[in-house]
Amino acid sequence: EPEVTQTPSHQVTQMGQEVILRCVPISNHLYFYWYRQILGQKVEFLVSFYNNEISEKSEIFDDQFSVERPDGSNFTLKIRSTKLEDSAMYFCASSVDRGIPEAFFGQGTRLTVV
Amino acid sequence: RKEVEQDPGPFNVPEGATVAFNCTYSNSASQSFFWYRQDCRKEPKLLMSVYSSGNEDGRFTAQLNRASQYISLLIRDSKLSDSATYLCVANQGGKLIFGQGTELSVKP
Numbered sequence: 001e002p003e004v005t006q007t008p009s010h011q012v013t014q015m016g017q018e019v020i021l022r023c024v025p026i027s028n029h030l031y032f033y034w035y036r037q038i039l040g041q042k043v044e045f046l047v048s049f050y051n052n053e054i055s056e057k058s059e060i061f062d063d064q065f066s067v068e069r070p071d072g073s074n075f076t077l078k079i080r081s082t083k084l085e086d087s088a089m090y091f092c093a094s095s096v097d098r099g100i101p102e103a104f105f106g107q108g109t110r111l112t113v114v
Numbered sequence: 115r116k117e118v119e120q121d122p123g124p125f126n127v128p129e130g131a132t133v134a135f136n137c138t139y140s141n142s143a144s145q146s147f148f149w150y151r152q153d154c155r156k157e158p159k160l161l162m163s164v165y166s167s168g169n170e171d172g173r174f175t176a177q178l179n180r181a182s183q184y185i186s187l188l189i190r191d192s193k194l195s196d197s198a199t200y201l202c203v204a205n206q207g208g209k210l211i212f213g214q215g216t217e218l219s220v221k222p
Contacts, residue, residue, distance in 0.1 A: 031208055033208075033209075033210075035210070041214075042201075042212045042213065042214045042215065043152075043158060043201065043210075043212040044212070045209050045210060045211065048208055048209055055208070056207070056208070056209055089155070091157055091158070093210075095208065101145075101146060101205045101208050101210075102148065102160055102163060103160070103210060104160065105157040105158050105159070106157060107156065107157050108156070108157050110155075
């Protein structure tokens with residue numbers, strides 16, 4: 001069964017450093033997303049990406065964040081100058097199309113900023 | 115007001131019980147709805163979609179009432195493996211809005 005894969009599964013970084021979280025969406029999916037979940041809180045939308053550009057982003061997704069699809073398979077989330085409050089589980093998701101919005105999630109990257 | 119609001123948990127039920135979760139949403143522009151389940155520290159996994167008048171999948175039945183902006187999930191004959199957090203989710207143009215989740219614990 002096709003699945004969304006994310007690497008690394010756990011990343012520890014020092015405050016102020018940059019991190020790149022990587023995702024390989026399901027191959028025939030056209031929409032890609034990043035969500036995050038702070039421990040004990042709900043899953044929150046960060047950004048959606050379609051046709052090599054951001055289609056929507058939340059208030060959380062400020063200039064500290066960026067996304068990229070550097071090649072035909074990877075989808076990355078870059079977080080610059082990490083803060084303690086960026087510590088969370090980051091989930092990548094993909095869906096076939098906006099009209100078929102069932103999204104499938106990767107296993108997540110646990111980011112710990114120390 | 116929260117965009118998607120769910121019953122507070124946890125629900126502790128014995129095996130074989132029937133359990134119902136409720137959810138309300140505030141944005142009437144939400145186009146479709148889903149129930150996801152999330153095991154501890156794992157990714158949300160799609161349980162079922164709820165598009166119009168509701169649907170059934172084995173022991174699971176989901177209902178949608180657009181007039182009341184209310185969604186429900188019924189689990190019959192609950193199993194130990196049903197223990198998880200159940201997330202009510204609204205789709206707004208491809209963006210998923212999650213509820214806080216309701217924790218279910220099924221005991222032997």
